[in-house]
Amino acid sequence: MAKQLDYHTIREIFTRFQAREPEPKGELEHVNAYTLLVAVALSAQATDAGVNKATRNLFPIADTPQKMLELGEDRLIEQIKTIGLYRNKARNVMKLSKILVEDYDGIVPNSRAALQSLPGVGRKTANVVLNMWWHYPAQAVDTHIFRVGNRSGICPGKTVDVVERAIEDNVPVDFQQHAHHWLILHGRYHCKARKPLCGTCLIRDLCQFEDKNL
Structure with missing residues (x-):
């Protein structure tokens, strides 16, 4: 488990996430x-x-x-x-x-x-x-967020509740609304469980993951 990143590093990470995907959406289809x-x-x-x-x-x-x-x-x-x-x-x-x-x-x-x-x-x-x-800034921690949070140092924790609190406490408020979507998408498509795509990762220079696959 990585150490908690500092405020400025986390802000830079989410600034990059936002630039790549300004309005991330959940992928479950629904009408109401x-x-x-x-x-x-x-x-x-x-x-x-x-x-x-x-x-x-x-x-x-x-x-x-x-x-x-x-x-x-x-x-x-x-x-x-x-x-x-x-x-x-x-x-x-x-x-x-x-x-x-x-x-x-x-x-x-x-x-x-x-x-x-x-x-x-x-x-x-x-x-x-x-x-x-x-549109309440609630943080739904799934396996992707748990993995990304602990590998990167964005929101480390031994349980999903601790990771949820780490997001709430450490991610700047202007990124809170979409934080869990950015983290889920990053974990699903880039920071994969078995073969993370570290070589093309948007935040590889900021991430604390020790076993980076470059």
């Missing part, structure tokens, strides 16, 4: 807060591309909690059976849809606590929804 919530819940231990492939047929017929309940669990399973852990995920989607209809008038709540009270919704899922739909 509810479909975003469902897509993120389905994406656990699955790829965004795999989730998108399944939801392109699902969301046109079930883009609200009420429509999802009318669709039913068996038909939902048929739609998402290409996604890992699909049975458990289908069960949670039906449960959270029922709660949204009964307790929230079918509207997705915009507080972290309320989101995390829903079946199958953890802190990371809640943070993604808060960030992508309500």
Whole structure:
């Protein structure tokens, strides 16, 4: 695990990220807060591309909690059976849809606590929804961010909670809104787990990763 980088280095890193991708976007396809919530819940231990492939047929017929309940669990399973852990995920989607209809008038709540009270919704899922739909500077730490943060020194930590706090504490506020997207994209396409592309990395001169593959 690298040491925490200083303020000026982190600012330079995110200045470069911003120059390369001024408005980074999450890659999960959605049409409203509810479909975003469902897509993120389905994406656990699955790829965004795999989730998108399944939801392109699902969301046109079930883009609200009420429509999802009318669709039913068996038909939902048929739609998402290409996604890992699909049975458990289908069960949670039906449960959270029922709660949204009964307790929230079918509207997705915009507080972290309320989101995390829903079946199958953890802190990371809640943070993604808060960030992508309500533009709240929440930091959703996944395996890509955890890896990049610890290799580079941008936001090192032994747990995802520590890494999340390191982003909040050390990344300049003007970069907070898109910070987790920049880090995810960097980890997904450049700072890969097995074969990081250090030779063409945008921040290789600032990164503290000791095993750089040049």
